Amino acid sequence: MKPKRAIVLFSGAGLSAESGISTFRDSGGLWEQHRIEDVASPEGWQRNKKLVLDFYAQRFAKATACEPNPAHIAIAALQKKFDVVNITQNIDTLLERAGAKNVWHLHGRIDFQKCERHCSIFSDESGEFDCNYRAQISSPTQLGDKCPKCGGQLRPDVVWFGEAVDMRHDYLRTLIAKTEIFIGVGTSAQVYPAAGLLPLFRATPEKYFIDPNPAYAMLDGYEVLGGAASHHVPLLAKRLLEREQIPGRFE
Ligand SMILES: NC(=O)c1ccc[n+]([C@@H]2O[C@H](COP(=O)([O-])OP(=O)(O)OC[C@H]3O[C@@H](n4cnc5c(N)ncnc54)[C@H](O)[C@@H]3O)[C@@H](O)[C@H]2O)c1
Structure with a gap:
């Protein structure tokens, strides 16, 4: 069986906005x-x-x-066909409650x-x-x-403003090297060092950004899906999962 392709999903507060947070x-x-x-x-x-x-x-x-919304649930569903690593700035645990297995909370829980x-x-x-x-x-x-x-x-x-974020640089290097798809969701990309992840994944071949008010300055090379996470994440997940089914598509 061929190994699952790697997705990094980088999320911010907008991912949980429609859950009421x-x-x-x-x-x-x-x-x-x-x-x-x-x-x-x-x-x-x-x-x-x-x-x-x-x-x-x-x-x-x-x-x-609050409950996970369709975006959290669609992210968990991606695990069926992909090796998904969630890097989230969110301190809520709605991703885990939707079934996401691999969640790195940059700013704590x-x-x-x-x-x-x-x-x-x-x-x-x-x-x-x-x-x-x-x-x-x-x-x-x-x-x-x-x-x-x-x-x-x-x-x-x-993690409060002025406190250090553990960026796990060795792990990040390995992750960057193997990631084929990067998806940013619901972040204003204004809080550093988290926002510094966008340039770090610049060489990832396929990149998406979902936000009703996307941080355009940082999004060269991205397919930008301007709108709500609960609408666009399930559509994108369906698209990626269906494409992954096609025999021989990525051999
Ligand atoms: N749910 C949470 O745990 C939570 C809530 C509030 C803030 N935070 C903290 O916010 C800090 C700031 O960074 P940030 O960039 O995550 O938040 P932010 O508030 O700076 O930006 C929120 C982003 O979400 C977008 N957005 C709003 N509604 C959306 C929707 N329905 N779908 C998709 N996107 C939507 C906005 O356009 C904006 O770009 C982080 O440190 C994080 O810890 C977390």
Whole structure:
């Protein structure tokens, strides 16, 4: 049996918008209602931990209540014929709940917590810490919830502005070399280093970008499908799956 061809699917908040989870930058998006520096930065955390935890408790409740939409489901269906790697900026787990197996959450997951001293830039008067405690949760983290390893306050396992993203460069290099199809969905491509993935996959032979308001400046060589993820992702997935059925098509 010939090996499955590799697809990288790079997604942002727009993928989950039609499930009812607000994006950041669209009108009505989260940043119209909250200041980034208050709720998604290490400095905001140090100023007011309760405010940050309340913000993420709302995100947790929303993400848990929402269901995968046809785009998430179509992405999972691609696995039947393709080796699909999802690289997502989303902290929700709607891809996994739709059945996607291989999901790399660049910016963390809302259903995990970690110690505030986790491998981050945390330091206080007693020096630098690096506590690696991380655990899945079934209810949001509260002020006063302490790390069982070191006693630090627990926090959401998400990457805030100003914190490092683990780009797993060796893995990325291997992935870039084998990827034949790259699909970007629902991202404004304004948040780095995640947005830097678009140029990294520039040599991928077949590239698509799905977004009602696509980031045109970065999309040389892409087939751009301007519109909603729940419309275009299932159509594209059907097209790719049907093409893959044709005997001898890619031998
Ligand atoms: N669901 C989530 O987990 C969630 C929600 C909000 C923000 N975020 C965070 O947002 C950050 C910002 O980057 P981003 O680029 O992901 O979000 P963004 O808010 O900057 O951009 C959202 C993009 O989605 C597009 N969009 C809106 N509705 C769409 C639809 N129905 N179908 C397809 N596309 C649609 C918009 O045109 C825009 O380009 C990331 O760090 C991510 O962690 C995640």
